[in-house]
Amino acid sequence: MWSFLTSFIPRALMQAMPLLYGSTGEILTEKSGNLNLGIPGIMFIGAITGVSGAFIYEHSVPAGQMIGILAVLIPLMSCLIGSFLMGLLYCFLTVTLRANQNVTGLSLTIFGTGVAQFLGGSLIKLTHAQEAGVASMTITETVKYYSNGNVPGWLAYSAVAIAILAALFLKYTRTGMQLRAVGENPATADAAGINVTRYKYLATIVGSMIAGLGGLCFVMECAHGTWSEPRIDQIGWLAIALVIFTTWRPAISIPASIMFGGLLILSEHLNPPIGIKELYTLIPYVVTLVVLIIVSLRKKRENLPPQSLGLAYFREER
């Protein structure tokens, strides 16, 4: 039992952190009234830009001569820039051009998945690193600066920190309250002198950058720096599910992600009879469905989604 716990808990925690990043990012985004279904794509982009940065750096310096701070910063910055651009694209289309959020988000997901899977599969061939005998894109050196194998690394701790900060921000700061006002009723917020467009842009872009970190976290923590067709899209959709599950509260998202992360890998640790494994994986989705229904049944105001979620705001069409 003890050995089960010591092997299961750290892995559940590591599996949970990408989910936590994704859900925290999406909560911030949704609080501004933007339903960003592009989270899986953004996480993919965050992952691939980070990994590409690390990969290029790792292959441009001789082995063993990497500078620690650069090995950390290059993937981190490229990940942030990549997901920043994705968030900007989403905002430009939905806020400035007032496009439909569902369709924009979906195409963002398809775009991000396509870019990441294509680059992940062919970057190694394009850089001719293949001759060095590497089968799939790996960043073994860089990973050492991110995690040390079997226990969660610093990216995991930052996920928790970011979630707590987001919770405090939304609840106690003036900006956070104004952000919620934008998500609930942009017309009222506008009348109160809040710059709706700026809030939507900022919240969505910051949210998207946080979600992008989740992608990087997945590669570094769960995949140990190897790119082999990761299932980041599944993580991304689950992160969106987590947003409902936690009823838009980043702080609740911390235990909830750990639970979801645990459920995702539970079957690997329990060795259930063949097939039953898939039923374990079914649990998070069914639970989310039930929560979604219960939330809409009870209609407690603090549990409901932001009222203007999914709607674009046109000042002239009040």
Add this chain to the structure above:
Amino acid sequence: MKSKSRFILPFGIHIAKRDGIPSWKRWLIRAAAILIALLLCAIITIVITKLNPADVLKSMINGTFGSARKAWKTVYYVVILLGISLAVTPAFKMRFWNIGAEGQVLIGAFAAAACMFYAGRMPFFNDPGVSMQVKNLIVIPCMVIAAIAAGALWGFLPAFFKSRWNTNETLFTLMMNYVAIQLVKFMIAYREFPKLYQWSSNGTSVGTINAGFQSVGIGTFQKIGEQSGTQYVYPIVCIGLLTLLIFLYLKYSKHGYEIAVVGESERTASYAGIKVNRVIVRTMILSGALCGLVGFLIVAAEGTVSSDVVDGRGYTAVMVSWMSQFNPFGMIFSSLLLVFMQFGAKEVVMPDGVSLDKNFANMLMAIILFFIIGCEFFITYKLQVSRHKKREE
């Protein structure tokens, strides 16, 4: 009330809503957007592959229509994507954000396969004394009904909760996708679904659905696909009919009109005496049922089911439907373009031996879609340069 512009941009540019736009101008803007997008895609492809554009196009055409077998497969993929796009269209037109086509198709395919699976275990169907025609006559209708019922159920649930308690349908349908995927995975692993093959090898799956069809009298189609495309005839005919029916349904039926009104404004619809909730549930059942039917067609053509038999096409279909502005005939071209890019990309090989793939095609497709959704803005609004100098307020 002519000048509604209140958004002040740099350089004195205002955004104003257009009072109306002639149809030709609307399509001109869209065509321009698609053209720019295609140009951008071409540039990206050339920069990445460093190949001559003509060569790229040639290998793409070779990859999709290079041989009879490839052409059949391309057309089959086009019709399946078209079918799913048609299925999601009524709900989308109603502004019901159903992104659960993935799960609805899969559960339909699953139900159809389950019929084959369980029939294969019954002694009656293993009795060599009973003719194949009779067996097919029993199994095929069962498959169709089961697939449609399963898809309809998957469509009904989110619509029911949406109409009753305003449950968010986007997230609901999304979760239903995963429920379907995991259920299929479970059944494949637990009930050992692959045994389905055994039954098929007795000659009761793919080919025979067409064989049954042949005896009904559409054997002429057989001649077109002499070699290996015959199993695709059935889906192609079905989806062809469906395209026409959906067009008529949306354009000329009372239901289609109600869908359009609800899509424009639920409030207007209810003032006009339309029972909004009933329309929502009815349309989603239809949408799900059609998805289920497509699921059946996939099983009929491929003779098997797996958890990734839909392969993301449920999501892609949403793009196809949106790109074509819910026009069924437009969807034929959109799905053709998409499948052409997906299949063609695989044949494009760069000088250093790396070939493009489906992911690359998806990326280009998303770029085209970005342009299309972006250009709607210029159809609804116009940018005006203010005539007066910026006023001091």
